[in-house]
Amino acid sequence: MHGMNGGKMTARLQTWMRGLRCLAMAGLAALGVATAAPAQHSPFAPAIIVNDQTITWFDLEQRERFVDALGTPGDVAKEAEKGLVQDALRIQAARDLGIEIDDETLKAGMEEFAGRANLSLDEFLAELEKVGVYPETFRHFVRAGLLWREVVRARFAPRARVTDDEVDRALSMAGRGRGVRVLLSEIILPLQPGREAEIEAFAKDLRAAITSPAAFAEAARRYSAASTAISGGKLDWLPLANLPPALVPTLLTMDNGDVTDPIPLGNAIGLFLMRGLDEGPAVPPPAQAIEFAVVPLSGKTPAAEAFAALRNQVDTCDDLYGVFKGRPEAFVRRSVLSGAVPGDLVTPLAALDPGEATLVPAAAGRPARFVMLCGRTPKIADGDRQAVREALFNRRLAAYADGYLAELEADAIIVRK
Structure with a gap:
């Protein structure tokens, strides 16, 4: 589910989005809910006709509210129109193939979507109701997605099959x-x-x-x-x-x-x-284990200066013991499987050779850090x-x-x- 927008949702969802903003170092701009239907049009008059399927001004207004509530990046009105047009095409494609979904499958899909926000279906529908989104709007959105999934499987699953040669080539590349x-x-x-x-x-x-x-x-x-x-x-x-x-x-x-x-x-x-x-x-072959050292740079000295000063004193991870003699808590040296490297250090470490270091800027409540690669242990993987x-x-x-x-x-x- 797209991250829910603050300012119009309950405290529970507002707290969720405030946490996401902080974690991601950026905020979602509060989007106003636009009224899709001009004053001279009836809400149920056609706004868009896709082949033989009508999208009303009410449909557009509802999708805008829904898109806004989900915090979808981009222009709300454009995303709403694009989504409704594509949903109409998805539903028509399913109709042409005689594909339908039963009520049980639809409800399961709606529950799965609501569960992404750690909400029950009833709770999720209640939150949507607070911003003026009707249950049928959400039901239509999920139904179009489920129908499209079945269309794609029916039309393309046989053509998407992967040969053993293609798997061998991919594994061969990995082995290089x-x-x-x-x-x-x-x-x-x-x-x-x-x-x-x-x-x-x-x-x-x-x-x-x-x-x-x-x-x-x-x-x-x-x-x-x-x-x-x-x-x-x-x-x-x-x-x-x-x-x-x-x-x-x-x-x-x-x-x-x-x-x-x-x-x-x-x-x-x-x-x-x-x-x-x-x-x-x-x-x-690739490495199985990675050893690295991390030094927090949380003092008064600017991080770039502190990094440069420390880099001039060390050529290997072992040198850190001499620099911080008597202060073992000043840095951390770890050896982990390559798949267990902390997420924020994956790409910085991937760019380093043993003995090289990089400055990882402060982010998400962590101070800037001096990160040095100590070494990699190779192991052939099947x-x-x-x-x-x-x-x-x-x-x-x-x-x-x-x-x-x-x-x-x-x-x-x-x-x-």
């Missing part, structure tokens, strides 16, 4: 380790105890709202807690082997411009945009064939779905009153 490099952009959303489910739901909704690299960059600037937020989340080239294993199968199936689903990164959730992939020569196969299948199915929806929209007769 540092020979494969990726160019990514990132959005890092820190987790906070007690708010994990809410932030996970926000991450899913943010992913759904990102429809282009430009939209990803804007979302990174607004919501990411990483130091790359100022540049729209852009990272430099990174060796694939330096990234968490959970990321690898997904990255190997992506084309330029694709965005991952939310990926758990320990103490954070990440979204990644693929900007480039470079296949290099085969080299030793690779998870099923994970790679599923990632390839889902990515291919999503591409078919996007292309088919664009085709339906291009062929449709859409009349705006």
Whole structure:
């Protein structure tokens, strides 16, 4: 679900969004609910006709309220119109294939959506009612999504099947380790105890709202807690082997411009945009364990100056013991499996070689930190064939779905009153 907007919801949901704003280092601007129907029109007069399906001014006004309540990024009116037009096309496609969903499936879908906000269906509908959204508006939204899922499966599942050769190629690329490099952009959303489910739901909704690299960059600037937020989340080239294993199968199936689903990164959730992939020569396999040191820079000296001063004193992690002799609490040295690296340190550490250090700026209540890579321990991994196969299948199915929806929209007769 898209993050709910403050100012019009109950204290429970307002508290949720205030927490998300703080965690993401950015706030959602309070959006006013626009009235879609001009004064001279009846609310139930046609506003848009999509082939043979009518969208009324009331439908538009309701969807605007719904989009606003969910905190969807972008222009509320444009997002409402776009969503209703696409929902009409999805429903028509299902009708053409004779696809229907029963009441039990629809209710389950509505309950799952409400559960993303840690609310029961009744609680969620009550919150929507407080901002003027009728239950039927929400029911129509969920029904269109469920019907579309079945349409996509019926039309494209056989064509999206993944061959063993394709899985072998993806695993072969993963086995090349540092020979494969990726160019990514990132959005890092820190987790906070007690708010994990809410932030996970926000991450899913943010992913759904990102429809282009430009939209990803804007979302990174607004919501990411990483130091790359100022540049729209852009990272430099990174060796694939330096990234968490959970990321690898997904990255190997992506084309330029694709965005991952939310990926758990320990103490954070990440979204990644693929900007480039470079296949290099085969080299030793990826690391299994990573050892690194972290020094909080919380004194009065500016973080950049404190980092530079400390960097001039150390060439390896072992040197930190001499610098902080008698003060072992001044830094932390850890060795963890590559998949267990704290989320906010994943990409900073991925860019380092042993003995190199980077400054991680203050974010989400944490001070700026001096982070040094001590070393990586290699281990040959067999690779998870099923994970790679599923990632390839889902990515291919999503591409078919996007292309088919664009085709339906291009062929449709859409009349705006």
